[in-house]
Amino acid sequence: RSVSPSLRAYRYPVVREATTPGDVLTAVVGQLRFLTSRDYVTELLHEKHGVPKGSGSKRAGLIVSHVESALQYVEQAYAGPADISFLPAYYSILNLVKTYVLFSTRHADLPAHRWHGAQYRGFEKDSRSLLTEEITIKRGGALPLFYSVLTGKPWSRDTRVVMRDVYPFIADAAAEWQIATGLTPRIAGILGSVTSTSGRELEMTVTLPRGIKSARRKELPCLRKVRQDPANPLRYTRSIPDLSETPQEMMVRAVAPLFIYYPHDDRTIVALHSGRTTIFEEWPIALAYFHLSSVVRYNPEFHSRLRDSRHWPVVTALRDAHFRFLVLTWSFVQQSTMVFKSR
Numbered sequence: 001r002s003v004s005p006s007l008r009a010y011r012y013p014v015v016r017e018a019t020t021p022g023d024v025l026t027a028v029v030g031q032l033r034f035l036t037s038r039d040y041v042t043e044l045l046h047e048k049h050g051v052p053k054g055s056g057s058k059r060a061g062l063i064v065s066h067v068e069s070a071l072q073y074v075e076q077a078y079a080g081p082a083d084i085s086f087l088p089a090y091y092s093i094l095n096l097v098k099t100y101v102l103f104s105t106r107h108a109d110l111p112a113h114r115w116h117g118a119q120y121r122g123f124e125k126d127s128r129s130l131l132t133e134e135i136t137i138k139r140g141g142a143l144p145l146f147y148s149v150l151t152g153k154p155w156s157r158d159t160r161v162v163m164r165d166v167y168p169f170i171a172d173a174a175a176e177w178q179i180a181t182g183l184t185p186r187i188a189g190i191l192g193s194v195t196s197t198s199g200r201e202l203e204m205t206v207t208l209p210r211g212i213k214s215a216r217r218k219e220l221p222c223l224r225k226v227r228q229d230p231a232n233p234l235r236y237t238r239s240i241p242d243l244s245e246t247p248q249e250m251m252v253r254a255v256a257p258l259f260i261y262y263p264h265d266d267r268t269i270v271a272l273h274s275g276r277t278t279i280f281e282e283w284p285i286a287l288a289y290f291h292l293s294s295v296v297r298y299n300p301e302f303h304s305r306l307r308d309s310r311h312w313p314v315v316t317a318l319r320d321a322h323f324r325f326l327v328l329t330w331s332f333v334q335q336s337t338m339v340f341k342s343r
Helices: 024-036 038-049 055-080 087-103 109-115 142-151 169-180 247-254 282-298 300-307 312-316 320-333
Strands: 016-019 134-137 158-161 187-196 199-206 227-229 234-239 268-271 337-342
Touching: 016 024, 016 109, 024 038, 024 055, 024 142, 024 337, 038 247, 038 320, 055 109, 055 234, 055 268, 087 142, 087 320, 134 199, 134 227, 134 282, 142 227, 142 282, 169 312, 199 247, 227 247, 282 320, 300 312, 312 320, 320 337
Parallel strands: 016 337
Antiparallel strands: 134 158, 187 199, 187 268, 199 234, 227 234
16 A cells, blocks of 8 residues: 555645745735736736736726825834734735625626625623624625635525634634633644555545544535545545546545635635635634734724734734735635745
């Protein structure tokens, strides 16, 4: 019995690394500045997103405007006081959310969905904890349209979301979340390998966060056409009839790309789904930033309590998640998994 080296899948199969001697945030912002060039964006729309030549110029102008605003908000977020940086950081995310829409086939729907698409009314109650804070995702607006663009599913009704159901899905705040709350992050790893005896079989082992001993099959919608091992519910297999496929190609076919998080170590990182909402990496980051920007604007009393609480390190860890959103945007427009590293 032979076993291949560890395999992992990526949201976009082409992986491109950018190595910088300086700051990785500066590097990704520098590359995002290409999206402020109308001719570059027009070319990108055609080559990466299938927009016919000659018909993308107007859309490119709209994309340029939103990216210019987003990058100005990024500059403001990192140059100003860190405690209130969530406000400009959220507006950078909001403009990038609209950029996703403009690159998609739903671009013509954006004028009817320019508003946030979410509501915060936490100032109407005496909130004491980040865990019990709430927002409402509306049926219309930029955020639900963004969700629909990436999942292909409509956001069909106004939905109340509690923040304790958002943070467990943010990989960059997972450790802080568990320390502060004692609650387990909803992030899993998948380690893939190909075994060979008389035939070939893709074997995937799921690793769960400490505190979770098992996961139901429906919590892993990312896995496609796999069999769960009755003796080991964290082991999944998939037979490989095509002998011409490489082990990496087998892994890519077995994991639905939307669910895959940014590359991490040697494993494929995905969310452990617990409800009807499809969790892709950008979604909980956008919701957390909408909430915190609203707290900064409308609820200074709770903002003060939050700064003095054990949840503040969780909140400050979101600055890494903001960087991740920038990289994910650049990956989406390039249709490649972009990896930024320091030398």
